[in-house]
Amino acid sequence: MPHIPLEEHLPGITGLLEYRRDTAEPIRDLTQLLLRGPSSLTEGERELIATVVSNGNKCKFCTAAHTAAADVLLGDTVTAELVKTNISAAPVSEKMKALLVIADKVRESGKLVTPAHIEKAKAEGATDLEIHDTVLIAGLFCLYNKYVDGLDTALPADAGYFNVLADRLKNHGYARLPQGYDHLKKQVSN
Amino acid sequence: MAHIQLDNDLPGIRGLMAYRPEIAEPLNLLAETLLRNDNNTLTRGERELIGTYVSYLNDCFFCQNVHGALAGHYMQCDIGEIENIKQDFRSAEISPKMKTLLSIAESVQKGGKQVTSAQIEATKAEGATDIEIHDTVLIAASFCMFNRYVDGLGTWAPQDKQFYVERAPRRAEEGYQSSVYK
Incomplete structure (x- = not known):
């Protein structure tokens, strides 16, 4: 049971974003800009960064959500799975591998990112902006993972939930829909 | 030197915010809402103290000094007292409720x-509300992001701690949303 009273039909981060709408707004805006805004990294690649960090932090809700989003955006389920278990074997570019390694270091501590990690990413063609965004996406998912688990939010009862969520993240991004999550409430009460 | 070319010589997160101003906007709004908005039963000083303590645990020099100086400013105490709280909050002269919230952070x-x-029960027993618990967790999580951003990109920080103490009153006055280039 969550440490604070959250609406039962809203698992994981969704209940927290509705609990405190004023702090949710900048968190949503930041996520939308970083994961869906203009970038030379694809939306799928950026979801992989979110996935690798959430998986490293062992946050079940965020890992499942962003794995599902990456799967939908990339059109396969192998890439995200391999990124979580063995970055070097994943079917992504050498540049992405170097960026995913940086993200995983940031997850542990910002201080673990060395000039050698940065040089490697640059040698594989990463731009300063891509490195910047990788570090901040990794930082942002540390926020999410700690927020979601620190308040002990619930997992959805039905794993199919994540497929619905992935479609929503693909088609609508991270902005709050005008009706919030009322459509989910209706599904629960049905 | 930062890991990427920022094209400015601003320290810590300010150099990053000047580099990517559109990203700075939600980051500053988050800080403003969590730390400075007065519609909150935790004082500004208490909230800055949570940010300071987490930044200290993450060993982020820039953040722990910026926010430590702000905490000292709001709590009207000497920066030495903030240092003592960071090193051993359990023996510090702060409220029992704050001790339980810092333990959660x-x-x-x-x-x-x-x-x-058990930690949640303990803080409730000292009078903490659900929203105070929520905010403590979110402030702690937010500083885990800010600290990683600042150190993960290898930004520089002024080493003289007095620099931060002198800037704190102005930051307290102007808030976070005007912080980027000043």
Whole structure:
């Protein structure tokens, strides 16, 4: 049971974003800009960064959500799975591998990112902006993972939930829909 | 030197915010809402103290000094007292409720799953409300992001701690949303 009273039909981060709408707004805006805004990294690649960090932090809700989003955006389920278990074997570019390694270091501590990690990413063609965004996406998912688990939010009862969520993240991004999550409430009460 | 070319010589997160101003906007709004908005039963000083303590645990020099100086400013205490709280908050002269909230922040810094039901019960027994618990967890999580951003990109920080103390009154006055280039 969550440490604070959250609406039962809203698992994981969704209940927290509705609990405190004023702090949710900048968190949503930041996520939308970083994961869906203009970038030379694809939306799928950026979801992989979110996935690798959430998986490293062992946050079940965020890992499942962003794995599902990456799967939908990339059109396969192998890439995200391999990124979580063995970055070097994943079917992504050498540049992405170097960026995913940086993200995983940031997850542990910002201080673990060395000039050698940065040089490697640059040698594989990463731009300063891509490195910047990788570090901040990794930082942002540390926020999410700690927020979601620190308040002990619930997992959805039905794993199919994540497929619905992935479609929503693909088609609508991270902005709050005008009706919030009322459509989910209706599904629960049905 | 920062890991990427920022094209400015501003320290810490300010150099990053000047580099990517559209990203700075939500970051500053988050800080403003969590730390400075007065529609909150935790004082500004208490909230800055949570940010300071988490930044200390993450060993982020820039953040712990910026926010430590702000905490000292709001709490009207000497920066030495803030240093003592960072090093041993359990023996510090702060409220029992704040001690239980700092203990939760400490757990969040290690990992969200480290927060136990016993810690939540203990803080409620000292009078903490659900929203105060929520805000403590979110402030701690936010500083885990800010600290990683600042150190993960290898930004520089003024080493003289007095620099931060002198800037604090102005930051307290102007808030976070005007912070980027000043």
